[in-house]
Amino acid sequence: MSLVASHRNRELAVLEQLQVGADTLAAELVAGGGAVAGAVVLPTCNRFEVYVETEDPEAARDAVIDAITRASALDRETVAQALVPYEDDDAIQHLLSVTSGLESMVVGEREISGQVRRAHLEAQKRHEISPRLDRLFQSALRTSRVVAASTGLGTSGRSVVSVALDLADATVDWHGARVLLIGTGALAETAVGTLHGRGAQVDGVFSPSGRADEFALRHRIDAIDLDGLELAIREADVVFACSGGESVVVTPALVASARQGLDAPLTLIDLALHRDIAPGVGELRGVTVIGLDDVGASAPGESVGAIEAARSIVAHAVARFGDGETARSLDPAVVALREHVFGLLEREVARIRPAAGAPQEAVDRADETEAALRRFAKTLLHTPTVRAREHAQAGEATQYLEAIRALYGIDVAVPDDACPVTEIDSSHG
Template structure:
């Protein structure tokens, strides 16, 4: 059965839209699979700057309608608004997109490593709840393996830059990090990452508050105080920096709360809000002596990676997509079909990267880019269809050499792709190890 992904991210949607789409995301896979409709398996990937749904389905159009309907019911959004917000990818395009996302190529901070851990958790969560199919399982294992190959082979992300580190760099205009007193709000993956970055900068995290009541275990693990709701005002009063990443669906830091906490004091307060569902009310930034940094500023100031590292990473992803294939054809005719598919996918991704609008582009520019991307992907699939069919026919007729000669003559492709250029053994390795990966989160 075919694969479908429906995607909204910081690249083509406002963060406020992503925030709305994610309401009820933890229940979405169950809603889709338990209906026993077209969707046979589902994995949901919600992060601080993207919302993606991957499904295997008997009929993609029906599945797309069911996903939109389920999201609309959970989020209380209009179905048309949901549909307009989600960009669809089918088959190889869905495979390519997940592998690129997991490798950090689609991140707000290109090359950041947190995303691979988030993909791994989404994969494991779907496994644990029995929402995954064998093909979806293989897809996510392939994505995690490819991410590790990209990280080890290209140098992409070796600078250690991430959404968290960029946000803290921006906060440096108002914060002296050495011995700065930090209050943490949230206990999830971003909080874990924030602890590591803050410790590296010499800050002192004196307490953690969790709106969901999970602060005690986190505080014991990291050697800090667990802050209760009753003690939150006093903790804010004592803090130089408040880092929020609760992942909840309601505002935690309100204007009255901060105003009461700061009554009678003059020292500045910097609040770094890393939550997609913003933890900090808009009015807080207007309070005297308070600076608020959010994901919008991170997106505007995210650094770039070297062109060479990105090109090398895209080549590895293209190779992995080609080897994943839609069946056994690519494997039985490897390396010819794999090399051809890699060649086409590589050209496709370079063109798509060139036409993508910059952060903050107008809705019209985003819509035009989306339409162009979809057209390019349809063209690539059409271009590959006949050569793939002919490969199968030549193999069955015992005429593989004719096909190989034609590929070399027409496309100038070196069919014997060297392992060190596109490390297929690492990509094709047994996927069992992916469930115990220690990718950064």
């Protein structure tokens, strides 16, 4: 199951608080010896998600909520309301959609697949992941690659970073602009290449967690320590902050002191969910601050065709991620039926999704409708899946296949090129 809070249904301030203690959450859940057999935590600049392997979803949900409540400043009720639960196929579908960029603030952006990969590898390294969760994350990453290669989704190169830099065009002449990075994670890695592509000069990096030296060596820039931070800000035209630490790095007092006697403009870009730049910095004379809220309000859309094609591939991959219970002789029929139902479901979900910036009431209403549709799909598929196993065991596979064709008009002998999923299917042979 998964517990999810994102920019789609929660304010960034709530997401920020949920992420406090994220580094140790999975270890705490697994070490508890209770309902959680494995866990992967996915914190990004605009979402917070926890994936767990469990036989008792309610107990696992309580364990996650209790752990976050202890670590954050939020009360238990707020945490419980913030985290939307997904189980079984819904959890699989959600992770595959997220990894493919379908749920991102900038739809189709490729940064999220790298963040999912890092969360997966971190859970493996710490021995916090279970075999089924491991297989799920591998499937999500394969599906993301197929979506990128087959649909054109994300080929515009738009991302949270590029949209933020576009917004900064109003105050920054990028050619020769001097940039200070704050943070060494996925967004910082992406930012270096993107900034160089615009003609900017990345001078140095500061890391609140103390990882600046390795990052600086890799990118041949200066590592800035706390004592040198004020001077680095003074010499910068742009500060690109994305550390996501648990304390504010750049304060009004720090910026005011750094800029004393200067007239040159300073632009600060803050893409950290747990903000690196304190409120009030943007009120200083000559200072502009661009945050995640600004990016979300300006995020461009992708073509409807590319999104529909991507959702079709995700639906196919979800259908193929079975639990191994169905007899092999009828697997193609069950997969075809699941693909049919999930494809219809994804089209309806896409139709009811509110546009960016919609009122919270509209978002909540859409979430409730989506949850009802997914429950209906799950109920609809339950009996045919059970009947497939019964018919296979009774040697009546032919009758089952004929019934599927007659009732749903589904040709079970789907041609190999009907959907570009060779890479997805490769792990199920």
